[in-house]
Amino acid sequence: IMLAAINPDDTTDVWQTKISLISKYIDLILTSRTIEGKTNNYDNLKDIAFTLTKEVRDKKLPELLTYIQGEWQKYQNNIDRLDQFTYTKSDRSDMLYILARIASHLEDELTLTNKVGFQTYWQRDRGMKTFDIEHLLKDAYDVTSLPGDHGFTDAKDYSEYRNRIGALALLPRSRNRSLQDNSYKNKLHAYHAENILTQSLCEDYYKHNPVLTKYLAAKPKITLSGIPDFSKDHITKRADAYKAVAFEIWEKP
Template sequence: MLHRRLWNLRSIDYNTMSYAIFQLIKKVRNKPITELTEILTRQLKSDNETFRNSRYSFRLHMMNQKHVKNILARLTAYVEEQSGLSSHYLEYINRKNRYEIEHIWADKPERHQDEFTTAEEFDQHRNLIGGLLLLPKSFNASYGALRYEEKLPHYYGQNLLAQSLNQQTYSHNPGFLRFIQDSGLAFQPYASFQKRHMLERQALYQEIAERIWNPDLIKAELEA
């Protein structure tokens, strides 16, 4: 519920959420585990706020940096786990490890004048979650201002979500390739990264989020 609201750019503060949570608590209080599972699953499936409703609008802004970072950590860890690698989720969210949000596009609107007529329009697209990665702070300091084509070789040495931009990742990575085949997710490499590629990547992230926060996983967890 919370991640869906965040994806739809809705508040999750106490004043906003308290009534809805209170009503949900009344529904599930003292219920046996099987009925509890059914109630929670039904509640989520009937929710009007979905990841798909806000496919092309979820973006980074000044008030949601912490939440975007946590969501990027979940997306990245999911891709790793499903590809047969160890999850680094706790490492990504640990402040001591100094991971931070990396923009695929540097803050250089003049490089994109062929696609955007204003700096504001460029900025809106630049901050879409599909144009973001979670990388060590040292990476951003070293390469953050470079053009995408110059950053691309360096993405190959980072986490799998970043690597997925690079063609090399699709040559010698059987676990990742198997994950793509089994999931049907539209991963693809990009030699350049333009507006249409940004929107493709945004849709990919949304589909990954739908899998991570799939209501049916509540019942699957119970039956595991």
């Protein structure tokens, strides 16, 4: 698909820009399908790939940009459904990919000197240093581990919301396993020493952090804040923050 838009007379800047545009567009298509619950395999993508190859073939850069901009919205709209995206309804690698993109984007925006980076979040051959998806809430519906106004109606409701993206983060496998199935409040102290997705749950992370304060002031839709005790409402709020970051990542070129 990427090569279809390249012409022999393209300058280096032009063909690199073309490939960058098409790469971002393909990434959006695949991410959009993931959020919809669709499988990205050969059988499901061959017709899409064939059609897209024909659409971008031999286009000049301005024509390619106009075409991609015109198609962007119909896929970007699915990001609005990200708050419904759950661990149980998707392949774990799909959830890991989206959380890794969100985490690395925040690291770049905040110019962190200790950032992990997308490649490290995503890499699967690092043994116990591989990153796992962390459930912020315990596996079992245990009201003693929840705030008094937790908002869950019953165990089924709890299980559904516990697996939504707003109740998930990332941790190195060794840390994830050492914390085991502990309550949120008992894990919060460990979160402060980890990556941006868990650090942003800690109230102290927002103190004396001018870069973060400035960033959040400029991005009112990214409603990140410290959460001393996790309830159902916090899952929704956290998912909305993730969704706002995702709209930045997959912003129209």
